[in-house]
Amino acid sequence: MAKEQYQVIVIGGGASGMAAAIAALEEGMAGKASPEVRMPKEAVSEEGVPEKAACGDGGRQKPGKKQAGVLLLESNDRVGKKILATGNGKCNFTNKNVSPAHYNTDDRAVLEAVLAGFPTEEALRFFEKLGMLSREKNGYFYPMPETASTVLDVLRLRLSELGCDILCGIYVEKIEKSKEGFQISFREQGQLHREQCGSVILSTGSKAGGFLHNKQEDPLRLAKSLGLHSTALYPALTKCICREGYYYRQLAGVRAQVKLSLYAENNSGKKTGGKIKNGWELLKRESGELQLTKEGISGIAVFQLSGMIAQKLAENRRVNVEVNFLPDFREDALEDWAEKRLSLLPGRTLEEFFLGILHKKVLGVCLQAEGFLGTMKIPAVGDNARPGRKTEDCSAERRAVMMILSVMKRAMHFTTEVTAVSDMKQAQVCRGGLSLSQFSERLECKMIPGLFACGEVLNVDGECGGYNLHFAWASGVLAGKEAMRRRNTRSQSSFWQEKGEAEI
């Protein structure tokens, strides 16, 4: 009977894959029984000729170094490339408010189980044990030195301390069921290698961010080849392109704190989200920073809506976003406010009146939309009390108030039509992936026992704010532990006998 070479093979060396490999090795050590230490089986060429078993960090481990029970396979030339780009190079690695409410998925029960086992404190503890302390800003956690490379460095250091085998620059051809568990076939510099293992963890992530070595590669390919199914994929946490291009050329560069409301056309009357008014259904509201670009809208508040926008556009529904550039104003108190301000600032032009309230570029567009010129003078409240004033002056004054109100209402209900979201390369995450319902609460595939998955390859995506990396750690640690536990508690050969081959 052939002996398995590795207890666990992890495919994909991103955030979740590295966390999984660490957890598997630590579990192996904790559960007696440090992971069985085996010498590597020699690599075989396609013709079955033994190759020199080379090792190295970032390539292969150094020759002569003992092999551990976990092999991490990564197609890029190094592990964890995406981590370096996270949080604008600072890596927002978790959030104070982690809860299922901040995620989208097809199976909330599994998601809840994963997050319940790994709350924020556990993420902080995981990194503290690796040597990294953290810093919190408004609920967002960053590594203390505020550099994403720190996160990658501590993960790599721990993998090296645990003696994890890491192979980079490889191409995994296939995963096959074997008597002992699984056989993984992969190419390294054209040479075919085959490794046996008890459990496999798929952590091949997504195309979001454009970090794949081979841009044509589908991170779901291996899972699909095993018969797993994926939901539709959409770019999420990304910017949106809007129809009113002429406005955006003027607005580019503006940043503002706003409230956003997302509407999708709904002529069917059937609710899928919220209230329907005049054929438009309110789906979601967000607050936060808006950034305006030459083509449309961006910034965290837009990112939070973008996954849903991509889905609605794919359903061929028109999508509008209403921007409130004056989130601190109450609409029912505008008139009083306008009258008071007119009396305080008499004789100003429209441009001067709004100075100190609205960004100049936003004001310019709102005035344009209302058909006003910024240089127009407005009369002040109280002018009608002056001796000799005529009735028409009063109505002129009323018109001034109405003018101000119309500009303010335009700024509070600035409606723009989103025609597209940016592509996957510019997105931070991918909405969609392997349906979570195919996995147990231990992240083991129900159809293929011994196969686990974690991270973004799964149909789980979170909001901006550290939620996606949190899920990568939470699911990676769980899958890693369970994959190793499974190997330690149950003989694979007896398992396959029990299950029978027909199940795969």
Ligand SMILES: Cc1cc2nc3c(=O)[nH]c(=O)nc-3n(C[C@H](O)[C@H](O)[C@H](O)COP(=O)(O)OP(=O)(O)OC[C@H]3O[C@@H](n4cnc5c(N)ncnc54)[C@H](O)[C@@H]3O)c2cc1C
């Ligand atoms: C610009 C940017 C900024 C971000 N900022 C944040 C942030 O601040 N906070 C946050 O929480 N999230 C952030 N995210 C999201 C977060 O980085 C991801 O959700 C997370 O890294 C996903 O980790 P993963 O391991 O599941 O997948 P990935 O990071 O995609 O890793 C998968 C790995 O598998 C490898 N791979 C794929 N296919 C194969 C194969 N067949 N064989 C071998 N290897 C394979 C890939 O090369 C890759 O290294 C950001 C993302 C981007 C793009």
